[in-house]
Amino acid sequence: MDSSKVKVVVDAMGGDYAPLNVIKGAFEALKLKSKQLELILVGNENKIIEELKRNNIDKNLFSIIDAPDTITMHDSATSAIKSKQNSSIVVGINLLKEKKADAFISAGNTGAVMTAATLILGRLKGISRPTIGATLPSQKGSVLLVDAGANVECKPNFLYEFAIMSSIFVENTQNIKNPSIGLLSIGEEKSKGNNLILETNALMRNSNLNFVGNVEGSDIFGGKCDVVICDGYTGNILLKFAEGFLPLLKNTIRNYSSKSIFHKLWSGLIAITLKKLLKKYDYQEHGGVPLLGVNGTVIIGHGKSTPKAIKNMIFAGVEMYKKDINKKIEDKIIENQNQKLK
């Protein structure tokens, strides 16, 4: 192993189109950055080698580690982690734990990756709960919504820690100095919101975060801030709600088009243009999100990840590792604690 290279463990069995899409994406990443990158494919070795052969990819480009157990999208996270110790997720994250690799990427069962990473790697100092965010388009470009569903029941300090982690992450990966943080509520005034929000607002106001205060639902797409913080129940519902909008729009266009040939032609053209316009909102372009708060670099992707998304996830893992984001998060937590003691 070349120690100057970043070693990324790739969950070859993760996602709906694994191992095909994963292998293709890994190959793409390697072609672009072979000098900086070393890839370890973890999963069912026979299937991986078979798929590499079928796609005429030299197996010697990768390290391959056999992990025959399979955790499916439907497995319960906690029990799968215990009963399937030889799964790509558990074996892969153990490589991080043992310092044999620098980052782990997976498009597999999100809950299982999160549970395994938390149990095996542990949490960063000062972090109560690891979290996952989601990148959404906004009038300003993009916005990171955190938590996207990892923590359904939250306490004020959880949300506060999510904000610190998100701030560091966005500052280091999007090149935004001191990103603006909003707390999702039903009105801008600090008196507006449920009990969780009222208490969290007070915590954030007294921090050294660039806190813009409460923001409303319309401010997410509106681009009022770089990061929007909420509990995972709200975050998950918002993300799935947004996913339902385009199908509804398509359905409306379809109904409109059934009226006449002219309508059909016209709405067909609109649908094509919309698709093109909306491409930038495609999660496949973003290539995964970090699992923030665990003691290691873990990137999680959508189950339907394309090779391009896998490639981008690998690059995201490299960037997060190289920029030492976890160390910076721990430093920021300590800095905020010290500020409060003053």
Place this chain on the structure above:
Amino acid sequence: MDSSKVKVVVDAMGGDYAPLNVIKGAFEALKLKSKQLELILVGNENKIIEELKRNNIDKNLFSIIDAPDTITMHDSATSAIKSKQNSSIVVGINLLKEKKADAFISAGNTGAVMTAATLILGRLKGISRPTIGATLPSQKGSVLLVDAGANVECKPNFLYEFAIMSSIFVENTQNIKNPSIGLLSIGEEKSKGNNLILETNALMRNSNLNFVGNVEGSDIFGGKCDVVICDGYTGNILLKFAEGFLPLLKNTIRNYSSKSIFHKLWSGLIAITLKKLLKKYDYQEHGGVPLLGVNGTVIIGHGKSTPKAIKNMIFAGVEMYKKDINKKIEDKIIENQNQKLK
């Protein structure tokens, strides 16, 4: 007063374009249903008469009751109710209390209407908290989202009562027999959700509601059920989030159109067609939502209500009153209590 007519009190000062839009809408309603309808305009009498004159509307078509105090959109609900006893909202709702009118409609300060109605009229038997819903488009046609922001902090029995009220309301106004009710959560399984949802799911499962179980964010537009129940924090954020989508889409189209003359033309045409298509999602078409759970018929509208929306709100008030929805809600609550005692 003709006792066979439904007497509707109209808050002439409610909304961003009051009294103009309110008066125009009231006049429209009266033109269409003069035999069934008697309208009482409440507000600053001078302004009302002036506006009627300016629009060539005969003032003798209406009863006019002077209420010179003004509650603005920015007033705090509770203190405004106390300090502005001669406001259109307080005076109007008192007419309901004194049985001098059958329904009250307002496009004014929602919080103030809700607080005044709850304090003056009281709650229906068996109802802990009045609620407000919002109608959204769905693949199926439409869906009622309840609570839309009235109750930010909820208990399981609140949500359960919202479901009973919504079921009766939709059954009687949309002609849907035994409407299907979904509980908004992060997964369909009854084990998915925060503590509030887990407890509410159990209550609903054991009721005689047509409960389809937990539904996800994508099921709202997806049309999986007729009513979606959630707490008011979540409901408010979802509604405002949805409002932000079209501006984002417009912005995307605008950026696209700056590329060339052809793009400009093309995206202009798309924007026009989209506007037409999306008209059915316009809140102005729906004409307000009922305040469910107070002992009286109260319809609340958007601050930007058009004359058409005001007209529809008046008709909604008439329908709700005529169908005796509040009595039916009380009966259904008792029916569910008896079922549990069995």
